[in-house]
Amino acid sequence: MRPRLSPDEAVERSDAARNRERLLEAARDLIGECGAEGLTMDRLAEHAGVGKGTVFRRFGSRAGLMLTLLSESEAAFQARFMFGPPPLGPGAPGLERLIAFGIERIAYVMEFGDLALAAENASRGRVEVPAAALWYRHIEVLLTEEGFAADPWLMARSLGATLAPDRLLNLVRVHGVDADRLSDSWRELVTRVVTAA
């Protein structure tokens, strides 16, 4: 009898693995050529030499694809604020970590912004980027650590909204704001929020 595999340990079929590699490579190619917003699922399928159905089978949606492309850099970012050296990682006071978090996030968006933007726009009904829950939680913990008692859960989300890629990119690209100015404003914001009135 064929051993039933639990979903976790299900093995990927070899052809499936090959196609996934092809698709990711093709995706990076196309993004390199045309930018993230120039990547369409049809062109990706054609460029990778697979059917369109395969693309959607792998990644579920365009957003899912973008998320996959982002995952390494996202993971690296997460690792840095959770386990890395201070002031971003543990070891520094909460406020300093909060400031560092925003500044690093701003830098991150400057680098991977288009991709993050494409990942956010789940076509149907605003699906939240899964990593976001982690950032919010992180901010919430730091707020609490600094003695912020009034609904830190919600305040974390408000502060996090300030760092949303679409907003930041809009400020930079349309209004010509630079990263330093964004960082200064973030510092001012969180400092005032944390400092008891």
Place this chain on the structure above:
Amino acid sequence: MRPRLSPDEAVERSDAARNRERLLEAARDLIGECGAEGLTMDRLAEHAGVGKGTVFRRFGSRAGLMLTLLSESEAAFQARFMFGPPPLGPGAPGLERLIAFGIERIAYVMEFGDLALAAENASRGRVEVPAAALWYRHIEVLLTEEGFAADPWLMARSLGATLAPDRLLNLVRVHGVDADRLSDSWRELVTRVVTAA
């Protein structure tokens, strides 16, 4: 010779006016039936008995249509915070007006959120809702009035991001947060930002 009219005083042709009325009525009908997200441009055209091209000629895009539908309530909202009675309108201290502004905005989004959401999603490249410039300016002025000196322009936009319809609706619909809690958090936020450290 036919007098040349400047673009401002160009008169709308009678058939155009008739069609616009038909379209707006049909749009309100369909939204009443299916909600804002259920309104498609094809169905609108059919329901109004006009061609699809006419719909786009009138409103430019789906977002433009939604904006038009919102315009009266938007105008009313603007009038209230610019000329209405305190604490929302002039006459109250800046901080109180700021608090009132957020609370009213939250209430507004609870009422017209879907429409506002549909108006925001300009399909091509993040066009800013024109009214937003006014809100931001309003917040900026109030911040300055309260003695906030560190880049009030940018801080106004950060605070404004907190009140974005997609975010608020997500909190309410997905996380079950209610308007009062949002209002409390807003009060806390702006109070801390305005109160000098």
Place this chain on the structure above:
DNA sequence: ATAAGAAGCGGACCGTAGTCCGTTTAGATG
């Protein structure tokens, strides 16, 4: 090796926003 069944595959198909362009018509002119 063979058979069986699950996993994967592909591309026709759908709904949607938005564009294009040949045709119609309002309404001003004489």
Place this chain on the structure above:
DNA sequence: CATCTAAACGGACTACGGTCCGCTTCTTAT
């Protein structure tokens, strides 16, 4: 009333994201 022209019209067309389902291929048990 006849004429003329710019504005308005309409619907076929494109591009895109996403779904569906009959066919193919990998994997494993016999």
